[in-house]
Each structure stands twice: as C-alpha cells, then as structure tokens.
Amino acid sequence: MNVREFQSELIRYAHSIGIDKIGFARATPFPDLKQRLLIQQQLNYASGFEEPDIEKRTEPLLLLDGVQTIISIAIAYPSRMKGAPQSKKRERRGIFARASWGMDYHTVLREKLAQLEAFILVHIPDAKLKSMVDTGELSDRAVAERAGIGWSAKNCSIITPEFGSYVYLGEMLTTIPFEPSIPMEDECGDCRLCLDVCPTGALIEGGQLNAQRCIAFITQTKTLVPLEYRAKIGNRIYGCDTCQTVCPKNKGKHSDHQQAFTPDPDLVKPLLLPLLEHTNRTFKETYGHMSGAWRGKNPIQRNAIIALVHFKEREAIPKIISILHQDPRPVMRGTAAWALGELFSDEANLALKQQLENEQEQAVLLEIQAALTKGEK
Ligand code: B12
Ligand code: SF4
Ligand code: SF4
Structure with missing residues (x-):
C-alpha cells in the first residue's frame, strides 16, 4: 500500500472509531502564529495556561525529529441538554460551559489518538508519532486551521461547517509524508x-x-475575581459559551452522537449552596471526571458565591456568613465579604463588623471595608 492509499484507509479507520473530522497539515513552522503569540505576550493578553516556549509552539521539528505531517482530529460535543433542571428561589443553580459536559475531553481524544497510533504502527512500524490534546505544545487551533478542519473565526474558535464550533481538537505529529x-x-x-x-x-x-x-479564563483563576468582572460572571461557574451560543454558524448545531459527552444535568447545572459544602475528596468524587474540575474545587466554590449574588439569593446569607467567619481560604472569605455587602441585611452587616475585628488578611480586610461602605450608602 502506498502512502496515498494508506491515508484513505486511515481516514476510514478514524471515522469508524468515532473521530468526527480528520485533516492533514504540513509540519512546517507557523510564522504567523509565532508573531501572534509574541504580540499576545507583549500586550499581556495571554492566559498563562499556554505552553510558554513560543519556539516549541511554532516549530514542529523541535517536538519530533523528522516530522512531516500533523494529523488534526476534531470530535463534536453537544450544545443542548435534556432535562435541564430549573434554577429557582432557594434552589439556584450554576452552569458549567459545554466544554465540560460529560467525560473530560482530554481522556476521550487521547484514547482516540492512541487507537489511531496503534493502527498506523501496524501498517508503518517505523513511523515516529507524538500525540497531544490541549496541554501539548502546539496550538490545536492553528493546526486544525491548516489541516482544513474549519476556519479560524472572529470569536477565536475553529468553526466546522458540520458541527459549528462545538468541537474538541487534538493532533498527532508523524514522520509520514501524507497529502x-x-x-x-x-x-x-x-x-x-x-x-x-x-x-x-x-x-x-x-x-x-x-x-x-x-x-x-476568569472562572478558572485561583485569586479574588477583580471587582469589575464579578457582576458579569453571572451564574457561570466554569467557562463561558456566550461568543459561541450567539454565533449564527452554530444555529441548530447539536451533536449528541458522542455518548461520552452526554451531560448529567444535575452535575453541569449544579445547585449552588450544596457546591459550597464539598471537601476536596467529595468534589473530586463528584466532578473529577469532568474537564471543568481540573483546577479543583476552590475556583468553582468562589464562583458559586458570585452566582448566588447574581441571583440575589438572600437565603444564602447564613452560609456566606459562615464562610466569612470560618473558611481558612482568604479568597473565599474575601468573596463572601463582597457578597454580604451586595446581598445586604442587618445580619450580614453585623457579621462583616465582627470579622473586621478578627481578620488578619489584608486583601480580605479591604473587601470587608468596601462591603461595609456599600451598606452605609
Ligand atoms: C489558553 C487557552 C484558552 C485561554 C485563551 C483562549 C484564546 N482564545 O487564546 C482561555 C482560558 C480564555 C480559553 C477559553 C476557551 N477555550 Co481554550 N484553549 C487554550 C489553549 C490551551 C491554548 C490556546 C492558545 O494558544 N491561544 C493563543 C492564540 C493566540 O492562538 P490560538 O487561538 O491557539 O490560534 C489562533 C490564533 O493564533 C489565530 N491567529 C494566528 N495568527 C493570527 C493573525 C491574526 C491577524 C489574527 C486575527 C489571528 C491569528 O489563528 C490561530 C488558529 O485559530 C488551547 C489548546 C491548545 N493547546 O491549543 C485551548 C482551546 C483553544 N480551547 C478550547 C475551548 C473549547 C475553549 C472555550 C470555548 C471553553 C469555554 N467554553 O469556556 C473558551 C473559548 C474562549 C475564546 N473565545 O477563545 C478549544 C477550542 C476548540 C475550537 N473549536 O476552537 C481548544 C483548542 C482546546 C481543545 N483541544 O479542544 N482557552
Ligand atoms: S463571550 Fe465569554 S468566552 Fe467569549 S470572549 Fe467573551 S468572555 Fe470570553
Ligand atoms: S458570531 Fe460567529 S460568524 Fe459571527 S463573527 Fe463571530 S464567529 Fe464569525
């Protein structure tokens, strides 16, 4: 079998194991991306989650000796859930972004790439291969764009004509000269x-x-959320889908054929107050299989307080007071202080004044003072 014939075989195999799209990119350098990454770094527009070595990100040869082709894969995920529970008074709910629905996509895509690797090695045993999903050096989007998976859109996503932007991306560097x-x-x-x-x-x-x-990005940080963003987070406890849900190219796009990504409605739209009760262990047991759990429970619990304020959920005041008084995490105490200032009640005011006497952490003290000032107005 020549390379052309094998490429067709590989595409057929990829579809047979549930890979929704596969494309092939030359493994030449990515000079435009390099410029772009430098600009993003200079402007402080980068997230800090990316691989920091720009050379490695844009020079595939640094990642695999003799690399010729990068195989890009895309796997679609759903945009709607069945049986979404209502968020109502005393039972307010947060929302995980769609990229965290069902099983962690890293696991799913890595398994598919491993199957693809095994298939290649049966036919071309001396091929050198290296796969990555999200956490690797390469820009998954830049590779997908070059491999014809979709176009690089204004909302930054790769949009496919078939599945809209609701696709996960991964890739494999290979020493095989595919077309x-x-x-x-x-x-x-x-x-x-x-x-x-x-x-x-x-x-x-x-x-x-x-x-x-x-x-x-902000929902994934571990620090206090800057004031200007708190009201804008709404009930998002992980990620944000707004620039995708509004996109006309995503209209009617809903792919539910990948069983692994079928969401459990109670997990992806969880009750906020019970979220605040989780220990590291129970959080991991409940949410550990989801991609949105990768930063642990702390950012999610901080965001849950912000979401309770979004709903003006005054029933949550006693729980938030207990966080202000007892939680060992300054970020949680600081966010609780702000929340009490927003939800305001006599009880909240008293709790803030008590904590002003006991608080040692400067950042939390500032939040308490700001919350009390707000209450006086
Ligand atoms: C860091 C990161 C983030 C950061 C920064 C996102 C960003 N836009 O840069 C944060 C935390 C904000 C984030 C959020 C999200 N992310 Co993210 N993220 C990444 C990660 C790890 C690196 C991205 C990166 O390097 N960005 C730097 C920019 C500069 O490069 P790039 O977007 O990769 O590449 C494009 C640009 O360079 C552009 N470009 C190059 N040159 C030039 C020149 C000009 C003039 C212009 C205009 C553009 C341009 O073209 C490239 C191809 O599109 C990738 C995984 C990976 N290893 O690549 C996932 C990844 C991009 N994320 C993904 C997802 C799903 C999301 C979210 C939708 C999750 C959510 N619902 O919350 C949001 C979307 C936010 C958004 N509008 O982009 C998917 C995207 C899938 C897709 N269909 O595009 C990826 C590929 C993960 C995966 N393997 O599936 N993410
Ligand atoms: S709409 Fe949400 S995900 Fe898209 S760029 Fe804005 S904040 Fe980020
Ligand atoms: S909403 Fe969609 S189609 Fe419109 S500019 Fe943004 S990414 Fe492009």
Whole structure:
C-alpha cells in the first residue's frame, strides 16, 4: 500500500472509531502564529495556561525529529441538554460551559489518538508519532486551521461547517509524508455578533482575545475575581459559551452522537449552596471526571458565591456568613465579604463588623471595608 492509499484507509479507520473530522497539515513552522503569540505576550493578553516556549509552539521539528505531517482530529460535543433542571428561589443553580459536559475531553481524544497510533504502527512500524490534546505544545487551533478542519473565526474558535464550533481538537505529529488537506475559507464575513455580545469586551478584534478579560479564563483563576468582572460572571461557574451560543454558524448545531459527552444535568447545572459544602475528596468524587474540575474545587466554590449574588439569593446569607467567619481560604472569605455587602441585611452587616475585628488578611480586610461602605450608602 502506498502512502496515498494508506491515508484513505486511515481516514476510514478514524471515522469508524468515532473521530468526527480528520485533516492533514504540513509540519512546517507557523510564522504567523509565532508573531501572534509574541504580540499576545507583549500586550499581556495571554492566559498563562499556554505552553510558554513560543519556539516549541511554532516549530514542529523541535517536538519530533523528522516530522512531516500533523494529523488534526476534531470530535463534536453537544450544545443542548435534556432535562435541564430549573434554577429557582432557594434552589439556584450554576452552569458549567459545554466544554465540560460529560467525560473530560482530554481522556476521550487521547484514547482516540492512541487507537489511531496503534493502527498506523501496524501498517508503518517505523513511523515516529507524538500525540497531544490541549496541554501539548502546539496550538490545536492553528493546526486544525491548516489541516482544513474549519476556519479560524472572529470569536477565536475553529468553526466546522458540520458541527459549528462545538468541537474538541487534538493532533498527532508523524514522520509520514501524507497529502496535506486544503484549508477552509473564512466564513465570518461581515458578521461581528460575538465581538458585540462579549460581556467583558475580551474580544479586542476578530480573532484577538485578551484572555485576562475573558470570563472563561476568569472562572478558572485561583485569586479574588477583580471587582469589575464579578457582576458579569453571572451564574457561570466554569467557562463561558456566550461568543459561541450567539454565533449564527452554530444555529441548530447539536451533536449528541458522542455518548461520552452526554451531560448529567444535575452535575453541569449544579445547585449552588450544596457546591459550597464539598471537601476536596467529595468534589473530586463528584466532578473529577469532568474537564471543568481540573483546577479543583476552590475556583468553582468562589464562583458559586458570585452566582448566588447574581441571583440575589438572600437565603444564602447564613452560609456566606459562615464562610466569612470560618473558611481558612482568604479568597473565599474575601468573596463572601463582597457578597454580604451586595446581598445586604442587618445580619450580614453585623457579621462583616465582627470579622473586621478578627481578620488578619489584608486583601480580605479591604473587601470587608468596601462591603461595609456599600451598606452605609
Ligand atoms: C489558553 C487557552 C484558552 C485561554 C485563551 C483562549 C484564546 N482564545 O487564546 C482561555 C482560558 C480564555 C480559553 C477559553 C476557551 N477555550 Co481554550 N484553549 C487554550 C489553549 C490551551 C491554548 C490556546 C492558545 O494558544 N491561544 C493563543 C492564540 C493566540 O492562538 P490560538 O487561538 O491557539 O490560534 C489562533 C490564533 O493564533 C489565530 N491567529 C494566528 N495568527 C493570527 C493573525 C491574526 C491577524 C489574527 C486575527 C489571528 C491569528 O489563528 C490561530 C488558529 O485559530 C488551547 C489548546 C491548545 N493547546 O491549543 C485551548 C482551546 C483553544 N480551547 C478550547 C475551548 C473549547 C475553549 C472555550 C470555548 C471553553 C469555554 N467554553 O469556556 C473558551 C473559548 C474562549 C475564546 N473565545 O477563545 C478549544 C477550542 C476548540 C475550537 N473549536 O476552537 C481548544 C483548542 C482546546 C481543545 N483541544 O479542544 N482557552
Ligand atoms: S468566552 Fe465569554 S468572555 Fe470570553 S470572549 Fe467569549 S463571550 Fe467573551
Ligand atoms: S458570531 Fe459571527 S463573527 Fe463571530 S464567529 Fe460567529 S460568524 Fe464569525
């Protein structure tokens, strides 16, 4: 079998194991991406979650000797859930972004790539292969764009004609000289809906994100959320889907054929107050299989307090007071102080004054003072 024939075999095999799209990119350097990454770094627009070595990100040869082709794969995930529970008074709920529905996509895509590797090695035993999903050095989107999986859209996502932007991406570097796929034309046209609806103005221009302002990023940080973003987070406890849900190219796109990503409605739209009760162990047991659990329980619990304020859930005041008085984590105490200032009641005011006497942490003291000042107004 020559390389061309094997490539067709490989594509057929990929589809047979549930890979929704597969494309092939030449493993030459990514000079445009390199410039882009440098600019993002200089402007402090990067998130800090990316691989820091820009050379490794843009020079595939540094990752695999003799690399010729990068195989890009895409796997679709659902945009709707069945039986979503209502968020109502005393039973307020947060929301995990769709990229955290069902099983962690890293596990699913890595398994598919491992199957693909095994298939290749049966036919070409001396091939050298290296696979990655999200946490690898490469930009999964830049590879997918070059491999014709979809176009690089104004909301930064790779949008596929078949599944919209609701696809996960992964890739495999190979020493095999496959025929490259043809990249897609941009289909955003004059549309700029995503730029206009982004709640924090994080999309600076088409295809350029200031990650520091992006709610998807902010929900994953471990520090106090800067004041200007707290009201904008809403009930998002992990990630943000707004620039995707608004996109006309995603209209009607809902792929539920990947069983692994079928969401458990009570987990992806969890009750907020019970979330605050989790220990590390119970959180891991309950949410550990989801990609949104990767930063542990602390950011999620901080975001849950912010979401309770979003719902003006005054029933939560006693629990938030207990956090202010007893939680060993300054970020939780600081967020609780702010929340009590927002939800305001005599009980909350008294609790803030008591903590003002006992609090040792400067950042928390500032939050308490700001909350008390707010209450006086
Ligand atoms: C860091 C990171 C984040 C950061 C920063 C996101 C960003 N836009 O840069 C934060 C935490 C904010 C984030 C959020 C999300 N992420 Co994220 N993230 C990553 C990660 C690890 C690296 C991305 C990166 O390097 N960004 C730097 C920018 C500069 O490069 P890039 O976007 O990779 O590549 C494009 C640009 O460079 C652009 N470009 C290059 N040159 C030039 C020149 C010009 C002039 C212009 C305009 C553009 C341009 O073209 C490239 C191809 O599109 C990737 C996984 C990976 N290893 O690649 C996942 C990844 C991008 N994330 C993903 C997802 C699903 C999300 C969320 C939707 C999750 C959610 N619901 O909350 C949001 C979407 C937010 C958004 N609007 O982008 C998917 C995207 C799938 C897809 N269909 O596109 C990825 C690929 C993970 C995966 N393996 O599936 N993410
Ligand atoms: S994920 Fe949310 S905050 Fe980030 S760019 Fe999209 S709409 Fe804006
Ligand atoms: S909302 Fe419009 S501009 Fe933004 S990604 Fe979708 S089609 Fe492109």
